[in-house]
Each structure stands twice: as C-alpha cells, then as structure tokens.
Amino acid sequence: MHICKAFEMKDPNEQYHHLTRLIKLEEFGDYCNGHYLHTWNDGHRYLCKCPACKALLLVQVSEFHAYEDAYYKDFFAVASREEAIALNEQYDGWQIEREYTGRKIHQTF
Ligand SMILES: [Zn+2]
DSSP: OOOOGGGGOOOHHHHHHHHTTOEEEEEEESEETTEESSSBSEEEEEEEEETTTTEEEEEEEEEEOSSSOEEEEEEEEESSHHHHHHHHHHOOHHHHHHTOOSSEEEEEO
16 A cells, blocks of 8 residues: 655655645535534545555545634545545544544644
C-alpha cells in the first residue's frame, strides 16, 4: 500500500502544503448507512489521490456554523476505493475521528 508522505511529516506547514495538492477522485456526499459523514453542522467526504505519492486518501470536511464559522479536515490513508467506502459504512463523522486507529491527520482552520 502506498502511503502519502504527509502522514510521516513532522512539520505541520510542510504537511499542509503537501495536502493542498490532492486531486479529488470521487465525492461520497454527507450521508451513508444511516449516519452523517461529518462532524458538527455540515460537511462531506471524498476520495483523493496524492499526485506526488500516488497514494489514496479519504478526506472528511466538517463545518461548525456559529458567529465565527470553523472548518475541520480529516485525512485518512486508504489502500483502495473499497476501503474508503468501508470506512464510510462503518464510521460516522465523530467515530472516524475518535475511534479509527489507522493513519490520520486532523486540521483545524
Ligand atoms: Zn503525498
């Protein structure tokens, strides 16, 4: 399994810039198997490929709507589209952040 180098990076800025280059392959939307695919108020998940590493990542975007909105992104290393879909079916937005024990990156901005 190819793993994106971002999961090994110690420098958050380097990691952030690496992850801005991802190419979106497939949109999974905001709902799957009876649960939402985001935390807070709004969001969605999609499958990406890293052009540098040729690795696949599942990305979860979440929005918190308030006086000042907040945005969260989670990145998960996956081996295949099928693995990404399996994660969508197994974990809702909160569960994938808290319970998933594989390689993940959490960004707040
Ligand atoms: Zn990469």
